[in-house]
Amino acid sequence: MSDRLGEFALIERLLSHFPPTTVAIGPGDDAAMIQPAAPIVVTTDSLVEGRHFRSASFAPEDIGWKALAVNLSDIAAMGAEPRWFLWSLTLPAEWELAWLEGVAGGLAACAKRYAVELVGGNIAGGTQELTLSVTAIGELTSGAAWRRDGARAGDAIGVLGRLGWAAAGHIVLERDRQGGHGPLRDRGEAPFLDELRRAQRRPIPRCDAPALFGGASLRPNAAIDVSDGFLQDLGHILRASDVGADLELSALRSDDALSQFARASAIDPWELIVAGGEDYALIITTDQPREVEGVRWVGRCVPEADRFSISLDGAAYRLPEVRGFRHV
Numbered sequence: 001m002s003d004r005l006g007e008f009a010l011i012e013r014l015l016s017h018f019p020p021t022t023v024a025i026g027p028g029d030d031a032a033m034i035q036p037a038a039p040i041v042v043t044t045d046s047l048v049e050g051r052h053f054r055s056a057s058f059a060p061e062d063i064g065w066k067a068l069a070v071n072l073s074d075i076a077a078m079g080a081e082p083r084w085f086l087w088s089l090t091l092p093a094e095w096e097l098a099w100l101e102g103v104a105g106g107l108a109a110c111a112k113r114y115a116v117e118l119v120g121g122n123i124a125g126g127t128q129e130l131t132l133s134v135t136a137i138g139e140l141t142s143g144a145a146w147r148r149d150g151a152r153a154g155d156a157i158g159v160l161g162r163l164g165w166a167a168a169g170h171i172v173l174e175r176d177r178q179g180g181h182g183p184l185r186d187r188g189e190a191p192f193l194d195e196l197r198r199a200q201r202r203p204i205p206r207c208d209a210p211a212l213f214g215g216a217s218l219r220p221n222a223a224i225d226v227s228d229g230f231l232q233d234l235g236h237i238l239r240a241s242d243v244g245a246d247l248e249l250s251a252l253r254s255d256d257a258l259s260q261f262a263r264a265s266a267i268d269p270w271e272l273i274v275a276g277g278e279d280y281a282l283i284i285t286t287d288q289p290r291e292v293e294g295v296r297w298v299g300r301c302v303p304e305a306d307r308f309s310i311s312l313d314g315a316a317y318r319l320p321e322v323r324g325f326r327h328v
């Protein structure tokens with residue numbers, strides 16, 4: 001812990017960014033006490049400096065936002081509503097209060113946006129790398145959880161949300177850092193570049209999914225959020241459910257910041273769409289593939305577990321060297 005500010009004073013400073021909680025016992029006691037009205041789902045995830053983000057490319061507010069958003073995405077991918085979270089921080093010898101307060105501000109902004117409350121946390125010093133860990137808790141208010149192993153042969157496969165944007169944003173941020181945009185040299189501030197940077201820095205968890213699908217009477221049999229890449233994360237569902245898939249990718253084509261970036265920088269957008277991670281879109285399978293705003297239907301589950309057939313505009317799609325998105 002820095003000698004500039006004691007642990008308790010630091011905790012107080014960081015807590016001042018968050019409004020008082022409505023839970024029975026909030027931060028400040030030995031443990032929090034919550035009274036869920038429904039079964040709860042719990043998840044945790046860490047962001048490590050240098051591995052999941054570079055301070056040079058991310059404002060502290062972005063880091064705080066992302067640390068919470070990725071956890072809320074996992075809650076949404078179970079079909080639950082996020083309610084509460086805990087935040088733990090490990091600090092290297094050198095840290096700055098203003099930077100930490102920026103992180104707290106980003107966490108608080110994300111918490112406010114998705115109506116979740118900070119109910120506790122921890123600060124530890126003396127580590128090599130700065131790590132932010134968030135544990136999120138959600139309530140399953142709308143029936144059974146959406147599991148990875150629930151897909152059935154015949155289910156339609158749908159995607160809610162954007163794909164490839166965060167991976168494109170990662171490329172843009174790396175080029176920013178290295179000081180060059182190649183063919184985009186004179187267009188470093190093109191508006192679509194900023195949209196892509198934002199997709200990487202401030203992912204949007206699909207916390208609206210339970211209400212959106214519930215309102216359309218669409219019940220997912222399986223779901224997962226896209227953290228590692230569309231094909232890789234869909235593969236988790238297929239393996240867990242012991243089914244295969246026939247995909248037609250053309251429904252994922254769109255004219256937006258990603259396609260503008262791909263055209264302007266001579267990159268194949270499909271590699272970003274099928275293999276780019278960190279978009280936190282949701283993949284679902286369902287036997288009720290209704291029209292739902294924002295959902296694109298891209299194929300069906302088939303009974304042959306070893307079948308994974310992918311076409312684009314009716315022709316067999318040759319996979320690029322598909323890999324999960326590499327961090328930093």
Ligand SMILES: [Mg+2]
Binds near residue numbers: 077224
């Ligand atoms: Mg996940």
